[in-house]
Amino acid sequence: MASTDGRRRAAVLGSPIAHSLSPVLHRAAYAELGLNGWSYDRFEIDEEGLPAFMEGLDSTWAGLSLTMPLKRAVISLLDSVSATASSVEAVNTVVLTADGRRVGDNTDIPGMIAALRERGVEKTESAAVLGAGATASSALAALSEICTGPVTAYVRSRERGQEMRGWGERLGVDVRISDWAEAEQALRAPLVVATTPAGATDALADAVPDRPGTLFDVLYEPWPTGLATAWAAREGAVIGGLDLLVHQAVLQVEQMTGRAPAPLAAMRRAGEAALAAR
Incomplete structure (x- = not known):
């Protein structure tokens, strides 16, 4: 396949950033697409350092991936933001256009939908969310x-519950709040989305029902989580954080390079190999 004319750059920014798999996924896509002039790096950048970094971008830059704590901080530095990103006040993708504009988007949301659809989840009558953070x-x-x-969102504090209810009103979702102490009840939902940090759901593993529905656990390291292991042992469908990471990265590659479809299978293989090597 032909290479691009000239050098093009992209990178992931955040703090901490050393653990990020994004370089592995994007570089695998460039190799598969024959984009020999493209590079993808990682930079340790916090909110204070973000404006200066953005100011220093030249015409070789095609795009940025953003992780915490920059997804909201970047918004004021952009020329426009998609409706998807605006809906949750979080940008994880910046595309630098040929005319110099900086356009923000959120590929986490369609990435989640794509990961669910890949496993046959097109619609669900109800769902449970474990946690109340940005994810x-x-x-x-x-x-x-x-x-x-x-x-139903299972949260540890009243304040987080109010935030989730507010997001639900904004997004048109009927959100009901339950205390984290009742989280075992969440496991009976046809779709459970776990958005909590590593270890937070381990205590729930013994409460997985005999015939569970689908678990979407957004963690990819460590993997599998105790909850995911127990879920799979009871023959429930499990979607992991790598599935989300790959699907949102596919959309980023397509936006930044203008090439579609991005090579999902090659990107997933690269991510699996990188995790296995850690």
């Missing part, structure tokens, strides 16, 4: 597209 708001946005009934 939980993206999960609500994804569920607004596929869930026809209520979504």
